[in-house]
Amino acid sequence: MSMDTEVIRRQFPFLTARGSPCAYLDSAATAQKPQSVIDAMRQQEEMHTANVHRGMYPLAEEATAIYEAARQSVQSFLGAQAPQEIIFTKNCTEAVNLVAKSWGKANLRKGDAVVLSPLEHHSAIVPWMQLAEHSEITLAWVNMDASCAYTVESLRTTLDTVQAKLVCITGQSNVVGVRPPLKESIEVAHNAGALVLVDAAQLCVHHPVNVRELGCDFLAFSGHKLYGPTGIGVLYGRRELLEGMSPFLTGGSMIREVTRKGFSSAELPQKFEAGTPPITQAVGLAAAIKWLGQYPWGEIEAHERTLIETTFAGLQSIPRLRILGSDDPGAISGCMSFVVEGVHPHDLTAILGDQGFCLRGGHHCAQPLHEHLGVPASTRISFGMYNTIAEVQAFLPALEKAIHLLSKS
């Protein structure tokens, strides 16, 4: 199916139900959900409710089959080799924590380093900081300049100075929209003996991701940014790695056997899915993947490129406004952030919000990046497939007016 933005918009109840027009420009925080996702979840709750991997009756079998089919949807979405490599979590954050608290705790020893960059979201930083509090591992930061370009050379320099065991790398910045060169970085990290965890929370919404092509060891994302529901995230892990890891959370579902003496863990993927999983949310995520799959990536990316370029050009022409990160719109995807001299992002986004423009102001869970850029906070505009040039064209003058109101006369 080819992509017509008006047709896309009509599939989102939120975008059509509103009496007054609301330009939702905060999809990097969470995306709106299409009707098919909402319907699939409702259908699941209404007609297929039973716990999974537990009952012997047909309904329970059906629920289990549906849940496992959702896992296979994610497997094929990521190009993973086997469904056992797909672990459902609560969100992207929990997926990273799973790696830190299971693999990290067991494999990182005194003197080992986890390599990060200022582009990372707090969810890919803090789990490693917490681990470092209780062990003598170090965190090493890849250097970058104000353009926020992540270079393979800079990664190599960092890898040369530490005993790196893991490189945690974002696929796409949730603040400045730049994409590190993933494939090359993964190769360089592997050559240095480090594993690689990719935070694909933003990337997988805007660009196809294939874990086998990338060669990454772990990859994490959240359902709710991918037009799916909240309450579900995914950890991909290479099978042999996951097999060697201890469970993260423990309890029901993740065991093979429990005696008074102890327990043994179930096989993958159940080993990492303690308790009743987010069944309805898995169904919603599979529906989102199916919905997204109707549209060729080339068309999605072309549409989002025009949104980025129009916004970039418009922002650039506003006095005292500085776009953070790259000065090349071609290097930016999904979102961009800016600061305006003398105007606080919270004032700007509050005024714009009252006029129906939903943008985020703040540090966007990326304080080290803001520190790197020398600003405490910024205003972010981010896009989904449903955004239009008309929204951007309405937003730009509204922004100028708000800046004018807040500026000293």
Place this chain on the structure above:
Amino acid sequence: MDLYAEHILDHYHHPLGKGKLATPTVVHEERNESCGDDLAIELTVEGDIIMAVRWQGEGCAVSQAAMSMLSEKLEHMRTEDAAALKPNDIREMLRVPIGPRRTKCALLSLHALKNALLKLHHKPSQSWAETLGE
């Protein structure tokens, strides 16, 4: 009335009491980490009277305007009365609707004042929950 009423923007653009004191009795700084709002308050206290107030800060219009208005109100106030100020006094002073999203912006000045006064009396800082009266 809307949050960005003329008197709020006026205090934001032309703040009162902004600056430093030569010999303050107490200096205290508070930050809203989530938005980067920052206020440092300086008081000269003689006996139990606040004789002078100066402050420095950065942040959103609401946090800065509230500090400006509060600094005006504090001069010659008894420390005891200043310590008894409540969130509602700040809301009434601001005369604009403060929604839940902006509560901490509006009350950062009060939080800084309360902790400045506690510091003056060599007492530990209070938490946001205490300032909010929760």
